[in-house]
């Protein structure tokens with residue numbers, strides 16, 4: 642449905658490419674998250690897709706139609722898409738409800754109110770319908786600007802850091818409600834995030850950017866199971882990296898990646914380590930230990946003491962290409 646082909650971009654008057662040969666395709670109704678460190682080009686990619694910037698190389702196709710940037714369109718931005726930027730862009734002199742309904746047709750006012758209510762309900766802000774946005778917190782304003790985009794039922798919804806201002810509890814509920822609603826309405830969502838849980842729990846596919854290059858684009862599960870690089874593996878939290886595979890008794894010239902849950906502490910484990918620290922982290926303990934002078938990390942159901950000798954098994958690992 643949406644094809645981004647060999648897309649490259651540098652800002653006017655800057656030589657360095659902010660995006661370099663980005664290539665991916667999105668199907669209708671899919672949720673895609675774009676992750677990567679600050680400055681890797683996430684927001685720029687959304688702006689290019691939406692048509693706010695003119696790309697230098699490559700093309701963007703929507704079905705078979707070539708999408709163009711602002712130099713080719715009188716009003717920048719494509720009609721079938723909605724883009725929610727990080728600045729929310731709300732009108733403070735009209736109510737929340739009027740903000741959400743700003744771009745809706747007045748032809749059927751009852752329908753318009755229904756659409757406004759439904760969108761406000763998704764972001765749990767219906768009670769604020771008659772309030773003016775300047776009375777709202779940053780997180781509440783963020784939810785209103787998402788509701789305004791939802792109410793228009795775009796085919797593609799582009800969200801720049803949509804949950805960045807929400808506290809953890811609220812975020813879990815609202816994130817799920819928004820994504821469920823989009824799935825129900827077959828709206829394709831492409832969003833940027835710094836929070837891997839957002840990417841993990843809400844997207845079908847993850848696109849990983851590093852310094853303007855796309856280093857992986859794959860189903861969430863596959864990105865974790867088969868990370869393209871050490872950088873990708875580390876995005877998901879704790880990870881063990883062995884540069885010498887012989888420590889595990891195998892021959893490989895590649896780096897070995899082992900996730901903490903793939904190491905099991907056992908009385909009769911094949912390998913031996915020495916505990917550095919043991920920290921309670923809610924459900925179990927995070928155990929750091931030394932294995933042949935390399936610090937590894939795993940989880941364990943019980944507290945262990947420093948310098949304690951443990952035995953462990955490595956149940957799974959992957960070689961980085």
Ligand SMILES: Nc1ncnc2c1ncn2[C@@H]1O[C@H](COP(=O)(O)OP(=O)(O)OP(=O)(O)O)[C@@H](O)[C@H]1O
Pocket residue numbers: 652655659677678679680681682683684685686833
């Ligand atoms: N208007 C601009 N003019 C020149 N350079 C820019 C402009 N906007 C962004 N950049 C540069 O482009 C690069 C990518 O920026 P972008 O905002 O796309 O990154 P990001 O991954 O979204 O970052 P963050 O996670 O911090 O929002 C950065 O090096 C940034 O400094």
